[in-house]
Amino acid sequence: MAQAKNQALLDLVQPVIDAQGLMLWDLNVKKVAGQKTVELLVDLPKHAKISMNEITEFTQAMNEALDEAEVDPVPGEYMLDIASPGWDRALTERWHYTWAKEEGDPITVALFAAKDGQKKWTGQIDQLDDSKVTLLIDGEKKDFSFDEIAKAVVSVQFD
CATH class of the missing domain: 2.30.30.100 (SH3 type barrels.)
Known part of the structure; x- marks a missing residue:
């Protein structure tokens, strides 16, 4: 999953995840309609469901972390897509x-x-x-x- 895909991005994401008490379900960097997209699926541990407010807070914290990073873990332009894995979540790990x-x-x-x-x-x-x-x-x-x-x-x- 995330470790093999982009360790530098994971190294930036994980402290923000930990600070907010979240868990990282999946991390992907992919092309969506020709646009590079960084997709982070986050949730709460212990089978609690994440709220939109928590996703919004995490998005703001991630934007700050990405803006302040000395080295961009995803070179070039990209869109940041942060969401819950949803009820019908994919099981990839x-x-x-x-x-x-x-x-x-x-x-x-x-x-x-x-x-x-x-x-x-x-x-x-x-x-x-x-x-x-x-x-x-x-x-x-x-x-x-x-x-x-x-x-x-x-x-x-x-x-």
Whole structure:
């Protein structure tokens, strides 16, 4: 995730995150409609949900930190996009799966290749280790190695 993508940016972001009691869900530098964009997804720890006021305060603190940085961690012009990961947050790191398991949220995994005739599966995380996630789907356990998962997201369920 963030460490491999841009360590200089992470080194600038992390103290601001820590000072505000937030957690960094993801950090990306990408092109959006031809514009370089620095995307920071932040949330509160312990499964609390971040407010717009907290995002606004973090955005102001990040702008100050970027303006005061001796060396720009993202050379050239860019747009800063700070948001919450949302209810249907992407699970891109192993610790994201742990977070979803603790929260009790079902997840949907999309596979690179079909397994038992299906490419998408939704279920509760039953078990988790370094190589795979086990989902409880309709009362049955099904293993998915991280290598076969193309994308995983928290599955928003409305009653």
